[in-house]
Amino acid sequence: MASETKADWDVPDPLPLNVQGIPQQVLTREEVEITSLDAPQITEAIQTRRFSCETVVRAFLRRAALAQELVNCVTGLLPEYAIERARYLDSLPQPLGPLHGIPVSVKEQFGFEGRVTTNSFVAWRDRPQGPPCSLNRRLEDAGAVIIARTTQPQTAMHLETNSNLYGRTLNPWNRNLTSGGSSGGEGALIVLGGSALGIGGDIGGSIRCPAANCGVYGFKPTPFRIGNTGTMGTISGQEGIIGCLGPLSPSLAGIELFMKAYLGQSPWMEENTLVPVPWREISLPSNLKIAVMWSDGVVNPHPPITRALKSVVSALRDAGVTVVDWKPEGHEEAWEITSALYFEDGGQRVREILALGDEPALPLTEWLLTETNIRARSVQEVWELKTKRNAYRAMYNNLWLSTGKDDGHVVDAILCPVGPGCAPPHDQAKYWGYTSHWNLLEYPAIAFPVARVDAELDQADSTYSPMNEKDSFNHSLYPGPEMYKDAPVSLQLVTRRFEDEKCLAVTRLIEQAMKN
Amino acid sequence: MASETKADWDVPDPLPLNVQGIPQQVLTREEVEITSLDAPQITEAIQTRRFSCETVVRAFLRRAALAQELVNCVTGLLPEYAIERARYLDSLPQPLGPLHGIPVSVKEQFGFEGRVTTNSFVAWRDRPQGPPCSLNRRLEDAGAVIIARTTQPQTAMHLETNSNLYGRTLNPWNRNLTSGGSSGGEGALIVLGGSALGIGGDIGGSIRCPAANCGVYGFKPTPFRIGNTGTMGTISGQEGIIGCLGPLSPSLAGIELFMKAYLGQSPWMEENTLVPVPWREISLPSNLKIAVMWSDGVVNPHPPITRALKSVVSALRDAGVTVVDWKPEGHEEAWEITSALYFEDGGQRVREILALGDEPALPLTEWLLTETNIRARSVQEVWELKTKRNAYRAMYNNLWLSTGKDDGHVVDAILCPVGPGCAPPHDQAKYWGYTSHWNLLEYPAIAFPVARVDAELDQADSTYSPMNEKDSFNHSLYPGPEMYKDAPVSLQLVTRRFEDEKCLAVTRLIEQAMKN
Numbered sequence A, B: 001m002a003s004e005t006k007a008d009w010d011v012p013d014p015l016p017l018n019v020q021g022i023p024q025q026v027l028t029r030e031e032v033e034i035t036s037l038d039a040p041q042i043t044e045a046i047q048t049r050r051f052s053c054e055t056v057v058r059a060f061l062r063r064a065a066l067a068q069e070l071v072n073c074v075t076g077l078l079p080e081y082a083i084e085r086a087r088y089l090d091s092l093p094q095p096l097g098p099l100h101g102i103p104v105s106v107k108e109q110f111g112f113e114g115r116v117t118t119n120s121f122v123a124w125r126d127r128p129q130g131p132p133c134s135l136n137r138r139l140e141d142a143g144a145v146i147i148a149r150t151t152q153p154q155t156a157m158h159l160e161t162n163s164n165l166y167g168r169t170l171n172p173w174n175r176n177l178t179s180g181g182s183s184g185g186e187g188a189l190i191v192l193g194g195s196a197l198g199i200g201g202d203i204g205g206s207i208r209c210p211a212a213n214c215g216v217y218g219f220k221p222t223p224f225r226i227g228n229t230g231t232m233g234t235i236s237g238q239e240g241i242i243g244c245l246g247p248l249s250p251s252l253a254g255i256e257l258f259m260k261a262y263l264g265q266s267p268w269m270e271e272n273t274l275v276p277v278p279w280r281e282i283s284l285p286s287n288l289k290i291a292v293m294w295s296d297g298v299v300n301p302h303p304p305i306t307r308a309l310k311s312v313v314s315a316l317r318d319a320g321v322t323v324v325d326w327k328p329e330g331h332e333e334a335w336e337i338t339s340a341l342y343f344e345d346g347g348q349r350v351r352e353i354l355a356l357g358d359e360p361a362l363p364l365t366e367w368l369l370t371e372t373n374i375r376a377r378s379v380q381e382v383w384e385l386k387t388k389r390n391a392y393r394a395m396y397n398n399l400w401l402s403t404g405k406d407d408g409h410v411v412d413a414i415l416c417p418v419g420p421g422c423a424p425p426h427d428q429a430k431y432w433g434y435t436s437h438w439n440l441l442e443y444p445a446i447a448f449p450v451a452r453v454d455a456e457l458d459q460a461d462s463t464y465s466p467m468n469e470k471d472s473f474n475h476s477l478y479p480g481p482e483m484y485k486d487a488p489v490s491l492q493l494v495t496r497r498f499e500d501e502k503c504l505a506v507t508r509l510i511e512q513a514m515k516n
Helices: A022-026 A029-035 A039-047 A053-071 A079-091 A134-141 A184-191 A208-214 A252-263 A303-318 A331-342 A348-356 A363-369 A379-404 A433-441 A469-476 A500-515 B022-026 B029-035 B039-047 B053-071 B079-091 B134-141 B184-191 B208-214 B252-263 B303-318 B331-342 B348-356 B363-369 B379-402 B433-441 B469-476 B500-515
Strands: A074-077 A103-107 A145-150 A197-202 A217-220 A244-249 A289-292 A322-325 A413-417 A445-452 A488-494 B074-077 B103-107 B145-150 B197-202 B217-220 B244-249 B289-292 B322-325 B413-417 B445-452 B488-494
Touching: A022 A029, A022 A053, A029 A053, A039 A053, A039 A252, A053 A074, A053 A079, A053 A103, A053 A145, A053 A184, A074 A184, A079 A145, A103 A134, A103 A184, A134 A145, A145 A184, A184 A197, A184 A208, A184 A244, A197 A217, A197 A252, A208 A217, A208 A445, A208 A488, A217 A252, A217 A433, A217 A500, A244 A252, A252 A500, A289 A303, A303 A322, A303 A413, A303 A445, A303 A488, A303 A500, A331 A379, A331 A433, A348 A363, A379 A433, A379 B379, A413 A500, A433 A488, A445 A500, A488 A500, B022 B029, B022 B053, B029 B053, B039 B053, B039 B252, B053 B074, B053 B079, B053 B103, B053 B145, B053 B184, B074 B184, B079 B145, B103 B134, B103 B184, B134 B145, B145 B184, B184 B197, B184 B208, B184 B244, B197 B217, B197 B252, B208 B217, B208 B445, B208 B488, B217 B252, B217 B500, B244 B252, B252 B500, B289 B303, B303 B322, B303 B413, B303 B445, B303 B488, B303 B500, B331 B379, B331 B433, B348 B363, B379 B433, B413 B500, B433 B488, B445 B500, B488 B500
Parallel strands: A103 A145, A103 A197, A289 A322, A289 A413, B103 B145, B103 B197, B289 B322, B289 B413
Antiparallel strands: A074 A145, A197 A244, A217 A244, A217 A445, A413 A488, A445 A488, B074 B145, B197 B244, B217 B244, B217 B445, B413 B488, B445 B488
16 A cells, blocks of 8 residues: 555444444544535635645545545555546646536546456456546546545445455445445545545336435436446347446535536537437426335335435425325336346346356356346347336326326425435345335436434334235334434435436425525 | 219320329319419418318329329328318317317328228238327327328338238339338328328338438437327337337428427327427528538449539538538448347247238338348347447547537538439338438438439449449349439438437528529
8 A cells, every 4th residue: 555545543442333433533634624524515615715626636645545444445545546637637727627626436436447346246356447438538538536445245235345356345334234235435434524525326116215314315317318438248249138337426416516517518429329418507496396215115214214205395394395105016016027127137247247257256247147127038028028118117207297287397306215224234135126226217316414323313113014025124123213323324315307407406406495 | 082082084004104294184274273382382271271281182182092193192082071070170260279170191100080090901901000100199289281192011020011901002203213211101191292291100210211212301309309109010029229209291381380280289298208408499500511422432422412412512611511421330230230129039020910911021021131241149239239339429429529629610410322322223222321320320411312313414324333233233223314204303401310300401491402
């Protein structure tokens, strides 16, 4: 490890379950001050010359190194690279762009020049990346400094982060719990303050789940708004569900800043798979109407999630917002379609790569590949699956439109859980439905923190009678709030396809309502 | 046939090769006057009460019935339906929408309530359509009147129009030549004045080819701007190349009117596969730069096409437009990718449907299904194909961007042939490359008429030495201008993905330049 990030600190041994307070204890006051700023605050601090880019980058590099020691969230720090870049930025007479000087982390899965990109497969441990992820240059053109690459699980297809190559990433609030995944390194690193902005990928919840589990913001945009050239999906050319890159941030303002900075570069010129829709200024309707999905009808969420939903609904009603119940339809079928489309070959390609690396499938890999509807299909069977997917999308759009049949005003957004509970204990994240549903539909969705688990308010419901096997399993994961001590409680906001701007605007309104 | 469209005329027996002038001879003066108007002129004539909707619709119905007798372009007229609709429109105090009273024809392939939709398969001759094509209601909501459904070939995958179910559609300018396809009924009906606006579908040239062959305008938009719910593709769920619906019209103004009327309805609300990009007002750059593709490097076009290119280039230069040569790359590979993606199963599904109807594959069906790269593939092989497709798209976008490397101004459009010649004699349309290339790339493209074959100017080049087998076949189709007597000569204009507005604007500029 380079000198810039050498550990000169003493951390408690053994580490406590909750390591979230440790950076404040072991870093300098200035380091803590700097790394407590969010992205817009950093650009301001640099522009007002309170700090140089180099000072900022060095502080975040130190905190990222500490984060790695605490929860194993980084696959590689980039100290020389980042400091050189920071010095270059400091040498400029004007800010390079809207992200000037912001330390950024990116998932290892995204190609980085001169580094391997493994997707956490042992077989790919030495595989050099071809072209770097297009987003890297966009970030740097906007002035950001990439300081770290972060962990993802084996296959990058768990809602946790564990691999034979990089080990397990822990939840900084409670190391018995998962950080979430697949962008679990990002979630953990950001909530620990080791990065001011992170870029993850999400094909079934992989941005939103770790953001929720760690208590930061994570936004999955509509597909084809952010380019993914140079990211290493496991299966190139399989396009039934489109993976989306998107930001994680300690603040909503950071998410907005990134989206504007990125789309302000008209990325569709160079990646013309993208849709040429710039970031649009929008005004929310004065008579906002939000639907709440208390449950998806398959797995009911744990008490902390329901409590969070109630608190937001109450705040929204106090703010004069119309709140109605969302009546979900077909979410079980949605998962059958979605999971099958993840592995049109029944998982054969993944098993081949595992065999090539002589590594065992981890429990969550094995679990996913044996989900009921996943099997090797012929092209004709894939056509059938895509026809079902298209019908499901049309059905759900009609369901949304039907919310306007009485008053002519369709709901502006759906408020719902991000998952059926807070961050679960390790190897238990087996329900994707609350996030993957919106990947299937290509709707933008954001995870945002609302509360923390409360020992008194979040008692288990001992009289609960599960609806089905999945619900029963999920119920068994909540013996009571003790297991989830200190865990963040997050929620999800979803808008219609291409209503990314509205998704963030409604979330901002919710935050304002919650403050009042 | 209903009385409204009963043939009370005498047409020459035998019919001449060129039947284009017959409607003027046998219809009434008022009928000819009405049916010579294009879409914007019709709305104006109705709004100024020069004609009622009913009078307009009756005139077009008569001319469509005559067109059917001359070239076999209609699968069904809708006299009762259309006249009732026209009367309803006449009863309104205000125009219903921007297409108020315009008689429109639609391809049989697009579902129509209460009618069969066969795709010209015998097996499907009695198969009722499920939901009607979403476009029908859009057209009607804008005030249009659907008066006819038009022919397509067996499989809807020929660049001609011939089927065991409906027979062959002929070219009105020269009945020895094809009308083109697969929207060949539209091309023929519109140039004969039997419809003021037509809707076709295009996955490899099926709007642009018949428009070019018949001498009208045909526009293939970027995918996901016009919805195709309720159209009957042969293979649902196969999505390697996206078929596009789009307009055919006797005038460019009609194309523009349709696009504005359609997108003005925000169709993406109900069909949320669509991209929510409205029709945008644009200004062309003052220093317009157009690239000319004289040949795609695989098959050189016949003399009339090259002459048309030269005449447009000359007019553009006179108008102060910068014209450069386009250097095509990889068009042969593009066809191998595209044709394989049309039939991921090697054509098995099509052969099954043919067998089910106990009908033989027509020569052009057989020809297409045995193209070199078409074969039954596994899902893994389809992934490879799509990976190649994506790489090709990226390569071509870079090629386009490279045209700006010296002056910072990438070319605004590519001017090129629509096909390697004018409408060929029947059963000879075996080169799709000039149109299918832009389907692969998802670029918007329009076919527009430029000239007619000239016995003196379009002499064959007897010294020509073909580049390859395909080029040799195409060369053999041009013994001289005599075979193509009276055939329209059309060209194609192509812009970048989602630059649909620019595509039409540049075409308008070309037309103005040609007039001067």
